[in-house]
Amino acid sequence: MSGPNSDYDPVEVTPLKAEEVEAMREAALAAIAAAADLDQLKEVRLAHAGDRSPLALANREIGALPPQARKEAGQRVGQARGAVNQALAARTEVLEAEHEERMLVEETVDVTLPVDRLPRGSRHPITTGSELIADVFVAMGWEVAEGPVVEAEWLNFDALNLGADHPARTMQDTFWTEPADHHVVLRTHTSPVQARTMLTRTPPIYVVCPGRVFRTDEYDATHSPMFHQVEGLVVDEGITMAHLKGSLDHFATAMFGEGIDTRFRPSYFPFTEPSAEVDLRCFVCRGVAGEVETCRTCRGEGWIEWGGCGVVNPRVLTACGIDPERYTGFAFGMGIDRTLMFRHGITDLRDIFEGDVRFAAAFGTEI
Amino acid sequence: MRAPLSWIRDYVDLPADLTADELAHRLTMLGLKLEALERPGHDMTGPLVLGRVLEFVEEPQSNGKTIRWCQVDVADANGTGEPQGIVCGALNFAVGDLVVVILPGGVLPGGFEISARKTYGHVSAGMICSARELELGEDHDGIMVLPPDAGEPGDDAFGVLPLRDEVIEFEINPDRAYALSLRGVAREAALEYAVHGDGATYHDPADRPVPEPNAEGYPVVVDDLEGCPVFVARRVTGLDPQAPTPLWMARRIQLAGMRPISLAVDITNYVMLEMGHPIHGYDAARLAGPIRVRRATEGEHLTTLDDADRVLSAEDLVVCDDSGPIGLGGVMGGATTEMSETTTDVLVEVASWDPVSMFRTGRRHKLTSEAGKRNERGVDPTIPEAAADRVVELLVAHGGGIAHPGVTKVGRAPAPRTITIDVDLPARISGIEIAAETTVSSLEAVGCEVAVEGDRLTATVPPWRTDLTDPYDLVEEVVRIVGYDRVPSVLPPAPAGRGLTRDQRLRRRVGRTLAGAGYVEVLSFPFVGVDDLDRLGLDAADERRTVLTLANPLSSEQPSMTTTLLPGLLETAARNAGRGQADVALFETATVTLPHEAGPAPILPVDRRPSEGEFADLDKALPAQPLHLGLVVAGERERSGWWGPGRAAGWQDAVGAVREVARALGVEVEVRAVTRAPWHPGRCAEVRAGDVLLGHAGELHPKVCRAYGVPARTAAAEVDLDALLRLAVDVTPAPSFSSYPVAREDVALVVASTVTAAEVEQALRDGAGDLLESVRLFDVYEGDQAGEGRKSLAFRLRFRAPDRTLTVEETSAARDAAVAVAAERCGAVQRA
Structure with a gap:
């Protein structure tokens, strides 16, 4: 490597002649332009912009020029190197873009390939349906009450005005536990939860009680020894049947859509007086003339039997320690399974209990 | 109750053009629910x-x-x-x-x-x-x-011929026993037309002149007037035993759902259907001496009409003659005095019976009869004479008999009941504006006599309405007549609620966590049998064999309430496998029943609130019913596919799912290997949180898989969810973390095969000091290079300080300290 040479005449330094620098620059730019891919460009960069490239060598010679020649030579070489670097950068950008373009084409996959490596989970529609129902009432300020499935006879029956000799006891075919004189049953309805609520809280009481219940029904497409009920109970001052109707209408609308309300028919339950059957306006035909006649969901009735309800019998309030002179209440109950059966068109009750994964999977994680 | 429209029309002058549909609908809205409508003969055409x-x-x-x-x-x-x-x-x-x-x-x-x-x-x-x-x-x-x-x-x-009719079948609720008769149905129809129509005249079939009781009647003694307050007996002699039942009567009996048998029997049934009062006919020639009504002697025998030999209880009411019991009063007659094809002399009994006694006797002897059904719900005690007289009339008219002049009547109907209410009570309870006059007229329409005094009214209840006993009963009568459709719709003013309880929220979280992890929720019946528990391989002393058994199970093979969710889940997995879905991950959350020695649940009074002690006694009698989480995972957990092979389910999925649930609840759990049925003895983990045993998870014993018909290597877990929820973190404290660089150190430790990963990991944690951020096992090697009976566990340790970048020396020192504790506790040797 040469050191500075102050005796040297710049015009005589061949490489720094203008035309030669120009030639180097042209050669570099031509090579850059000719580079077809990034690999070639890498070689071009080495050859024309690397440490051993002609322009780099020329640049190194500048220091050896007489001072009066340095400026001009420096400018000339500097401009040439600048132009080459710019061209390299520009070419790199182009080639990189081209390269990426090509890669993207090469990396194309069949996006229709299945991606079901992990099977999907789901919750049971009875669970999510019960939650949906609970949420409707919670949104109104009610709470969700619960109680045991294996229950004391007194709470399942007697406290609800269903004494041992009440003919209505045979309306609910009861599973009894052994020994029989222990007076323990599988609850036949979620009403004992109502009794427990009244026994442990003071009014105002606004609760819903969803849960499993049991009756000695043989298992078939429409009967099951285990099914699910939701009951509601309100005990407060000044409660009337109108509040019962309002709550059920709201519930019906929340579950089945705007315009779906309820209808009361006189009925009988020992725990309520007056008692009513509650019918749901058919959410398919809505009872509209011309459609109701051929409606399969309500079988032409315009109404679907939904559950039972009524004003809490004062005898029940008394047994549960609530002053019937001061408070009135209402209660209602309906099958969750049944509600979901017609909401979702489930035709066989057994689908709910057989655990075929295709059933719950269809409903996903919410209902 | 099946009521032919033609028969209803006998007692109420309904509009001629009224259809059965229309009547059925109107009566349904009044409380007699339409069950079915039949039109016999309408599919028959002439000539x-x-x-x-x-x-x-x-x-x-x-x-x-x-x-x-x-x-x-x-x-x-x-x-x-x-x-x-x-x-x-x-x-x-x-x-x-x-x-x-x-x-x-x-x-x-x-x-x-x-x-x-x-x-x-x-x-x-x-x-x-x-x-x-x-x-x-x-x-x-x-x-x-x-x-x-x-x-x-x-x-x-x-x-x-009475070929065509329309029959309305009503579902009669227990309170409307009076409607178990044409008399009652027609009365409701008349009531409906009186209130909502132009009115319809009602002819009460029980309203007929009857002869006075006299001394010539058949001798009857009633020992128990509470059990049998009224006993009326009439007699018809000289009957033609061959006389046929008139076609119209047989047809009506048939349409009402009973079977015509013989004239005398048909007449008693016909009048029962007509008036609602059960009637019994005795072959008077087979009676021995006077009739006596008494409670049975415990152990006494009676052969009833259905030829069953019944052993009587001291609570049963029996009708006797000199030969002993000849009938189970009000429920079923006896065989010895049964009317037959040779009967020419009939004694007609129409008696009122105590409904509670009827109900108990019916249940005790498992006897349901048309008579019993009416008697246990309550019949009009004022009409026995009319009913008996009607029977006599029909026997004379169609059987050629002669009415015996004797009329027996013992006892008398109780005085009518009165109920006093505020006049505005129906309005107050229903939320409907009801004028006082409407309340009064409604009660009168159902047959009450009403006296108003100030703002109170006293209703004298008609004798056929044995169901009306309480003030609210009158409210229902008024409201059903005013119309249930007039109840307005008003939302009640609930106070601000507190939303779901903590447990309710957490249970949703558990379900969502498992569904998110690919598990499908199922519901199982909680019934279990010895065979189910045997298939789990539980030994004789296993606490899960202590079950609560049902007195009346649907299946004798599964008579008990289950103590574990696994049988139901395994059955479900097997059912899915049978339907071509062997690769399943299932979970269920449900209570199990764990009985303990307990006394009976008391039957408490209902005229007051139970005391706290009494209420507690109810709960004490109940078994423990903790909420469990069960899960089963079988077949391929991850599917094979174009990406490569799948992954078979194994113990790690069951343990992992439980860990996942615990993590979702913020509960730190530890596992350790244990042996417990139904799991594989070498692949069962006990899951605990500190001192609390939460449950078990792992691969099932191969015998259990075979017994339940689930794929080999099916894994399962069962956890006490209540216990887990109790430990859940309510308010998660926010973490604090350092933004300085992390330093990683990998260590491979060779330990004896019996040493668990958890033990080594714990040792590393304990030894690494405060700078340790995390430890993760990333490889397990059991091969030649580890040595016989040994394995190599590779851990990645991450170190970080809250306030500075760690130096290489600091990190190395912490790693060495961690390895030293592992060496000391677990005999771990660091591989180069």
Whole structure:
């Protein structure tokens, strides 16, 4: 490597002649332009912009020029190197873009390939349906009450005005536990939860009680020894049947859509007086003339039997320690399974209990 | 209760154009619920006429049968007036008999079209009908032969025979026992038209003059007037035992859902259906001495009408004569005094019975009868004389009997009940604006006598309404008459609620976590049997064998309440496998029943709140019912596919799912290897949080997989979810973390195969000091290089300081300290 040479005449330094620098620059730019891919460009960069490239060598010679020649030579070489670097950068950008373009084409996959490596989970529609129902009432300020499935006879029956000799006891075919004189049953309805609520809280009481219940029904497409009920109970001052109707209408609308309300028919339950059957306006035909006649969901009735309800019998309030002179209440109950059966068109009750994964999977994680 | 419309119309003058549909709908809205509407005879069309058999020729056939080739006079009904030639297979008629003929073009029930057709060498132009073909009864032994005075040949049979009717079947609730009669149904119909129509006159069939009781009646003594407050007896002698039941009566009994039997029996049933009061008839010739009504002696025997020998209880009410019990009062008569085809002398008993006693006797002897059904719900105690008189009338009219002048009546109906309420109570309870006059008129419409005094009214309840006892009963009567459809819809003003409880929220989180992890929720019946527990391989002392057993299970194979969710889940997994879905991950959350030694649950009084002690006694009698989480994972957990092979489910999925749930709840759990059925003895983890045992998870024992028919290596877990939820973190504290660089150190430790990863990891944690951020096992190697009986565990340790970048020296020192503790506790040797 040469050191500075102050005796040297710049015009005589061949490489720094203008035309030669120009030639180097042209050669570099031509090579850059000719580079077809990034690999070639890498070689071009080495050859024309690397440490051993002609322009780099020329640049190194500048220091050896007489001072009066340095400026001009420096400018000339500097401009040439600048132009080459710019061209390299520009070419790199182009080639990189081209390269990426090509890669993207090469990396194309069949996006229709299945991606079901992990099977999907789901919750049971009875669970999510019960939650949906609970949420409707919670949104109104009610709470969700619960109680045991294996229950004391007194709470399942007697406290609800269903004494041992009440003919209505045979309306609910009861599973009894052994020994029989222990007076323990599988609850036949979620009403004992109502009794427990009244026994442990003071009014105002606004609760819903969803849960499993049991009756000695043989298992078939429409009967099951285990099914699910939701009951509601309100005990407060000044409660009337109108509040019962309002709550059920709201519930019906929340579950089945705007315009779906309820209808009361006189009925009988020992725990309520007056008692009513509650019918749901058919959410398919809505009872509209011309459609109701051929409606399969309500079988032409315009109404679907939904559950039972009524004003809490004062005898029940008394047994549960609530002053019937001061408070009135209402209660209602309906099958969750049944509600979901017609909401979702489930035709066989057994689908709910057989655990075929295709059933719950269809409903996903919410209902 | 099945009520023929024609029969209802006997007692109430309903509009002539009223349809059964309309009436059924109106009564449904009044509380008598329509169950079904039938139109017998309406699918039958004529020409269906009376014919007289003019002559016939019997023609034996090669098939062994004999047919009759008959000439039947049907007058002009056939258009010609000539006798009609008909082939008949029946032999029970004679020349001159009046029969029912369907002519070609007619249609019998079931769409059976009649045409002239060639049979047995004749052209048979029609058919002579049996009772069954006309749906008038079961009789198909021969054709129907009508009484000679039934009509003339050619008369339209629809005008002569009760072929067509409309029958409304009502579902009668236990409180409306009065509607278990035509009297009651007609009264409701009249009430409906009185309130919502132009009015309809009601004729009470029980409102009839009756003879006074006298000393000539059959001697009756009632020992227990509480059990039997009224006993009326009448007698009819000289009956023709062969007298048939009139066709109209048999038809009505049939349409009402009972079976016609014999005239005397049919009449007692007919009057019961008519008035709602059960009636019993004795063959008076078989009675021995006076009748006595008393409670049975414990252990006494009685053979009832159904030929069952019944051992009586001291609570049963019995009717006796000198021979002993001859009937279970109000429930079923006895065999020895039963009316038969030779009975000519009938003693008619119409008695009121204590409903509670009826209910208990019926249940005790598992006897349900039409009489019992009415007696246990309560019947009108004021009508026994009318009912008995009506029976006598019909026996005389249709059986040719003579009414005995004796009339027996013991006891009397209780005084009518009165109920006093605020006049505005119905309005206050219903939320409907109801004027005081409307309340009064509504109660009068149901038969009450009403006296108003200030703002109170006193209603005297009619005797047929044994159900009206409480003030709110009157409210229901008023509201149903005013109309349930008039109840307005108003949301109640609930106070601000607190939303779901903590446990309710957490349970949702558990479900969502597992569904998110690919598990499908299922529901199982909680019933279990010894076989199910045997298949789990539980040993004799296993606490899960202590079950609560049902007294009346649906299946004797699964008579108990389960103590574990696994049998149900395994059955479900097997069912899915059987349907071609062997790769399943299932979970269930449900309570299990864990009985303990407990006394009976008391039956507490209902006229007051139980004391705290009494209430606690109820709960003490109940078994523990903790909420469990069970899960089963079988087959391929991750599917094979174009990406490569799948991954078989294993113990790690079960343990992992439990860990996942615990993590979702913010609960730190530890696992350790244990041996417990139904798991693989070397692949079962016990899951605990500190001192609390939460449950178990792992691969199932191969025997269990085979016994339940689930894929080999199925894994399962069962956790006490209540216990887990109790430990859940309520408010998660926010983490604090450093933003300085992390320093990683990987260490490979060789330990004996028996040393668990958890032990080594814990040692590393304990030794690494405060700078340790995390430890993660990333490889397990068991091979030659680890040495016999040894394995290599590779851990990645991450170190970080809250306030500075760690130096290499600091990190190395911490790693060495961690390894030193692992070496000391677990005999770990660091691999180079």
